[in-house]
Amino acid sequence: MRLLMFLIAFVIVAPLLATHDPMSTDTDSQRLPPHAAHILGTDALGRDVWSRVTTGGWRTFGVAALATVIALLPGIIGGLALSAAPRLVEQLADSSINAVLAFPSVVIALIVLTLLGQGVMPLAFAVGIAQIVPTVRVVRGAALAIRGAGYLESARSLGATPTRIVLLHVLPNIAPTLLAYAGVVFSYSLLNSAALSFLGLGGEPGVPDWGVMLAEGRQAFRSAPWIAFAPGVAITLSVMIVNRAADQLGRSPRR
Amino acid sequence: MLLKVLRVIILLALMLNACTTTSEAQSRHRIIYGLTLQPSGFDPHIHASSELGIPLRSVYDTLVYRDPTTGDFVAGLASSWTVSPDGLNYTFILKQGVTFHDGTTFNAQAVAANLDRITNPDTASQKAIFMLGSYTSYEIVDDSTIRLILSEPYSPLLDSLSQVYLGMASPAALSAFSNERYQFNQVGTGPFQFVEYVPQDRLVIRRNLNYSWGPAFYNAPTSDSVDEIEFRFYTDPATRAIALEGGDVQVMGELLPVDARALAVNQEIILNPVNVPGQPLQFLMNTEQFPTDNLVVRRALITATNREAMIDAVFQRFSPIAWSPIAASTRFYSSAVAGAYDYDPGQARALLESAGYTDSDNNGYLDFGGSELILNVIVPPWGLIPDVAQLLQDQWREVGLRVVLETVPTRNALVERVNQGGYNLVAFYEFGSDPSFLNRYFTTDGVNNWTNFIDADLDRVLRDAVVQSDAAARGSLYAEAQRIIMDRALILPIRDYVNLNGVQSTIQNLTYDAYGWFPILNNVTVSGG
């Protein structure tokens, strides 16, 4: 958890650590290996990799965070509603969920990106929308797991409305699970938005973003592996830290 | 239980894998050739990609060929031909004794069957039919003479007939297989015969031992000649050089310039860069959209572009600077346009100022009447265009211009985006040896008139150049067309396209034909097999 705080703080202040303009190209210093002036080397167009990695966190995390919101909001509402829904609705919903889960997410991403264009929001939607249905499934599962709990019974016997029960009793009790799951969605979004760049759907060439940088760095991998190395490590470490925090969150209430 | 599951998985995996492994009769001179993308189809009469021609150019013969060194038309399946003075009749005398790979005889009826297939609407030809221009019908004079009849003169016809898309296929095979099936069962007369095509995986061709009717520049095979070639698809550019170095393939096309530069020091790899005729990497400028509606702005944009730096940085100096709407290796290229609008940021700034653009709010960007100059550029993902566009963005910022790059993920998306309008520049180009493709881009009613330029002179010059049969006259018409296009600054040409082929040093005599894309596989030899 502390690591996560540190990571977020780092991403926020990191642009201050940039030593060069992350966007401006310099055709006289292309693909320089790491050295004093460019501690992580330069990329294919002569831009400083360190400055790009430090400024890139904002966009990368921004897309992943937005995507998480896009997945969670409708997902939580849908999941809670379903947990209280009659059996027939539940079964119908279950089939729809399975149908969507079987749908290749690259198809969804291409459609969203073609319709919405490029930029942070379209990318967040392309990644987030595919995660809505899995969220519904998880939230419903969590809500059903506490269905028989004593505090719900007593609330019901006191005549609380279903909406009130869900909002005041179910939601707080599954909150730790949800938070942990939000972490999972976040790391998924981080990895998936990077994967879209690999498949050529990331858009916006040159923008400092770890996914875009990794995809661009891969093109020069044979002769300049350091270009892909820094954003690769950044993505891996971030996902690792977020996963760990999610793990701890998911485990803590049981103790 | 677990062990059982594992055992089943292993067995299944092994079995499936066994099915996919082909029994490769190990012939001594078998090579593997890396193609860049999986074409959407492999039938030369139907499909349009350049990749399909790389293997199939050697499976089919054409009525005529272009000599790769002189560019002149030479005898192919036709030993000679005559064009009527009005340019409406082309009469071909066919070689005798030519047989298809299936043993059937090549004759005038076979040519007719091919033309029938290509022009049949059910074939839905994507390229070949359009290459025939004003062709309307044929007349079989005798078994070895056929006459093509045109509704109006169309001088690119011979160029079309020399391309693999109009290659001669066996009528027996064409009638035995449906249009969908034929691509898996192709039969031509060429120096190699088609063995198999497995989509997404490979296409294999094997030497035709009966071949003796090739054009003059096809050498007679020797004991070192290659006798079987497998083509594979390498969609991801970053993996191409590694596959070549690792020995997965002996020839690889379209290496990334960086990788090609790095391979230059490798003794075992020989670089074989080929200039491809056609359009250069270019940005078409929309003459209807502010601010590129202003000729001075368009001229300033070209002058503000440091193409040499781009070619150094992105293409590793492997490409010549482009000055014209056609690459220097294209027929009728005019060197008169070379050198115009050479890089001069000072002059670009002066030009923009003369047109009334100044930085009145001192924010580093020019404005005009209170609104800032913003250039909207449509950037497709292929051909390193994103890298070029980013350098363009930086270079134009130097003269006070703001550039917005708009990436489009696919060709479809690009076309749709262009149709919406509202862009200033769009990167697009196509290939071809005869510059008749210019009509599509620069005539008023051209399908791809994305510059929205309307000019009666240019229309007339380009139309005359297609009808005119005299080569010298065509040359001066195309010189005039290039002059007008560059004088009006309709395009920003960047670099002539160069296909960076890498070849292992055991492969010799690999040369490319007049179209740049297509290797003359007949002449390839393998040493030290």
Added chain:
Amino acid sequence: MILRVIGVLWLAATLAFFALRLLPGDAITAQLVDSGASAAQIESRRAALGLDAPLFTQYTDWLVGVVSGDLGVSMLDGQPVNEIVARQVVPTVSLALAALLVAIIAGLILGSAAGLGSSSARFALNIALSAPIYWTGTLAIWVFALLLDWLPSSGDSGLTGLILPSAVLGFHTAGAIGRVIAAGVAETVNADFVFTARSKGLPEGLIVWRHILRASLLPAVSVIALQAGFLLGGVVITETLFNRPGIGRVLLDAVMRQDYPVVQGIVVWTAAVYIIVNAAADVITRQLDPRVAA
């Protein structure tokens, strides 16, 4: 049950059909852009493919075909979709199975080691879950195909061509499996029956294999089934990276070129496989744990 399966398939098919048609343009747009075809010629090509018919008619026509087992033909080269899938399914399934095998073995070993307290095994599992697959894949190509020159970097040439891609894909799939096993092992290590086994003097290896692992397998099976979905996503990237033929690449190509029938067909087939794998996971869970059967 059957009705629900059909329902899921129908829904997936319908979603695919209409979602694709949200895209501007169609398969013909890009195909003829530099051909010189006139607008009228382009329109007649559209008509020939039925793209000019009202959307709902196209939909019902297609659905009728699907019900009779005909998924239509590719708009680009006329190949029947069923044949395309049949041809590509072999390399994809052999890659997926090989990767699954790697994933299960690596997941078991790393998972139990991590559960028993090995921090390096835990780290390896974390990497598997956190690193982008195309980055580790590129690294693997670089090391094993280029620097060491042990394995081919590309192609579908027999067993050697399968090793690198299945190892990379399998390693990442092992992450989720290993974590569940690790959690299970960590919980059972101190269970009564393990204590009993230990007091009987059984060798430690046998205890881990027979008692601890078995108890931890149950939750792993459903995770493995879930990974089938991950595998398909991973297959798209792995096949591109290693230049292997297969469903993933065909799907990507077809999406990019707006070859509707091919995308739709692959979605229907994927949905079917997804349902079967999940049903199979249910059966295996029941086999392993008699309590669930009740």
